[in-house]
Amino acid sequence: MEDKLKVNLNEYLPLRDVVFNSLREAILKGELVAGERLMEKQLAERMGVSRTPIREAIRKLELEGLVVMVPRKGAEVARITHKDVKDVLEVRAALEELAVKIACEKMSEESLINLKETSEEFANACKVKNIDDVIKKDVEFHDIIFSSTKNDKLIQIINNLREQIYRYRVEYIRKLADYDMLVKEHALIVQSIEDRDVEEARKITLQHIVNQEIAVIEIFDKRNK
Secondary structure (H helix, E strand, C coil): CCCCCCCCCCCCCCHHHHHHHHHHHHHHCCCCCCCCECCHHHHHHHHCCCHHHHHHHHHHHHHCCCEEEECCCEEEECCCCHHHHHHHHHHHHHHHHHHHHHHHHHCCHHHHHHHHHHHHHHHHHHHCCCHHHHHHHHHHHHHHHHHHCCCHHHHHHHHHCHHHHHHHHHHHHHHCCCCHHHHHHHHHHHHHHHCCCHHHHHHHHHHHHHHHHHHHHHHHHHHCC
């Protein structure tokens, strides 16, 4: 665990929520790595808080599946297995495929312009290898597509998977040496939606997620050797 782990104070939130959000962000961004033990005393000292909000945050993170309790060891950051990746990204692929199908039918001109602008911002971030912006714009790109469906149930389901999807997205993007394929896939998705070409949009979107699944599994295979 790095010393840079800090509490991002927010005057509008109780301390326990601030601690929880800070720890969750650290896990999702890989600052707290899979398998790392979460020692209440050490975390409290590093974050400058008492052990009570740390304990409460760990319990909430366990409920979200980001932390597991290991007998005789205590809390640790949940490890990611092949099955975890496959299960989550299979569901994401189905949801993204459905979303882009509906987007082809329902996306407004305003949303399409927004999607194009976000795709360009994503490409610019990739060009200068600004990883934080690449991740941020990738999230925004896909969120625009989901939002354009106007399907509240679909949006709710993808939001329930948001943390797990984000964790894999961060791993994938941080380890990529070349972003050209991602930029190309986003551009093709935009074009297919603009053309209202449902089959092409579904095909590209599915391949986009499959490529991520393959890459994330390769990352964890190398890490576990």
